[in-house]
Amino acid sequence: MTAIFDEELNALKEKILKLGCMVENAIRDSVKALVERDSELSKEVIKKDHLINALDVGIDEECVRLIALRQPMARDLRFITTAMKITTDLERMGDFAVNIAERAMELNEEPQLKSFVNIPKMAEIAQSMVRDALDSFVTGCSRLPYEVIKRDDEVDDLTVRNFEELLGLMIQDPKIIPLAVKRTYIAKYLERIADHATNIAEMVIYLCKGKMIRHMELPESE
Amino acid sequence: MVEEKNIFGIRDFSIYYVDFTAVKNVNLDIETNKITAIIGPSGCGKTTLLRSLNRMNDLIITCRVTGQVLFRGVDIYHRDTDVIELRRRVGMVFQKPNPFPSSVYENVAYGPKIRGVKKKSELDEIVEKALIRAGLWKEVKDKLNESGLSLSGGQMQRLCIARSLAQGPEVILFDEPTSALDPISTANIENLLQELQKTVTIVIVTHNMQQAARISNYTAFMYLGELIEFGDTDTIFVNPQNKLTEEYLTGRFG
Secondary structure, three states, rough: OOOHHHHHHHHHHHHHHHHHHHHHHHHHHHHHHHHHHHHHHHHHHHHHHHHHHHHHHHHHHHHHHHHHOOOOOHHHHHHHHHHHHHHHHHHHHHHHHHHHHHHHHHHHHHOOOOOHHHHHHHHHHHHHHHHHHHHHHHHHOOOHHHHHHHHHHHHHHHHHHHHHHHHHHHHHHHHHHHHHHHHHHHHHHHHHHHHHHHHHHHHHHHHHHHHHHHOOOOOOOO | OOOEEEEEEEEEEEEEEEEEEEEEEEOOOOEOOOEEEEOOOOOOHHHHHHHHHOOOHOOOEEEEEEEEEEEEOOOOOOOOOOOOHHHHEEEEEEEOOOOOOEEEEHHHHHHHHHHOOHHHHHHHHHHHHHHHHOOOOOHOOOOOOEHHHHHHHHHHHHHHHHHOOOOOEEEEEEEEEOOOHHHHHHHHHHHHHHOOOOOOEEEEEEOHHHHHHOOEEEEEEEEOEEEEEEEEHHHHHOOOOHHHHHHHHHOOOO
16 A cells, blocks of 8 residues: 555656646746747647646646545645645646737737846746746755745846836837736736745645745744 | 543553563643544554553553553552542443443443442433433334344444443543444444543544544554654644654554
8 A cells, every 4th residue: 555655646746747847848938939029939838738737637636536545644645735736836827828928929919129138037037936846845855945935036026127117118108008018917927927936835845844834924944 | 620621641651561561651641521542553552551541451460550640630550549430430442342241221220230329210311311422322212121232333332332421431441442343333433422522531542543533632642652742633643743653644654
């Protein structure tokens, strides 16, 4: 029973990593489609979203099955509940990548407003947060999830900076408002992606420590 | 009377069989009107510890103890203890239902009769009340004169609980009370324990971890005679602090 259960838990872990990989790619490609004005790539991202959704559902079903049949306790129980929550966060990130791809397609129809500075930076940090949050989920307890949570502040700051810059441009030239608003949307999507990565890091801390730290001041210690 | 928080205080308590130490220096409080579960692998000393709470181990000649078991503040191992009275106040229900080979009525009336209740009407009332509290009255009220051994396994176990309740106990010790029962009878007993908990303190030894998780307020995990971890059942099953507890609960022991 234990050996089989361990295999099942490993298989679950691998599915989550696969989902994480798909989501990371979706984020990367959606931003690339925007920066490189590649609407074909946007379409790819949108088209592949159903694979993310299907894997999300599959993971949830597997978690419910394991709870019913294996009656997990202690760390196993925390692992499975964490898996269920992480999956939901990843799936939402996938949706935001689709939103970015959609805005990219719309913006690609119009002349370039100005080159992108903040958004690629935000995307890079957000992706690193997703990657590190999932790494910490796999490798176990370390400083990593705490660092992920801290990095969220950088994304928040860039969201504000991006908005302020665009606001200045909009005031100077109201004609650009439709394009600028779409850019603020995109920044907001990335900011939300980083929030979901933060959720994952918080759940990893729960997995390790058995303590829910959501909606609390970040503890300094591990 | 002000109800004390803890009905039992187990202090530096060890139990020995000749030169084998079955229970090693246990310190544990049992809270009044709560369900405390004791879990652990076979041979960990959990049943021995349970049986020491109403001195059932006295029946084993080679068994001796050190330390204290305080019941409402008084050491039950003191030489002045009235062991019969102790076992009236601290009842016990065993793994295998063990009704006396007599009628349902006599099974429940036996204890009160022994302690001197003679009036038929009074006995009738005690028997009815005990059977109601044990959730058995409706099923047996028309066959009170039939043999207790003619009942189903689950009914026999509830009869044993009624027999204990007729003595007006403050605590009932349960030694794997459902391990010989089917899931429906098990659920009945579990519901009954949660109902009884309002008026009686319950200590239960169980091999069924899910059962401990379902019904107990506190869980004690024992291993090789030692109390490894004790705490709220929620904490023990979701986030145990001791590695051994973790390994036992997740089936990765040894």
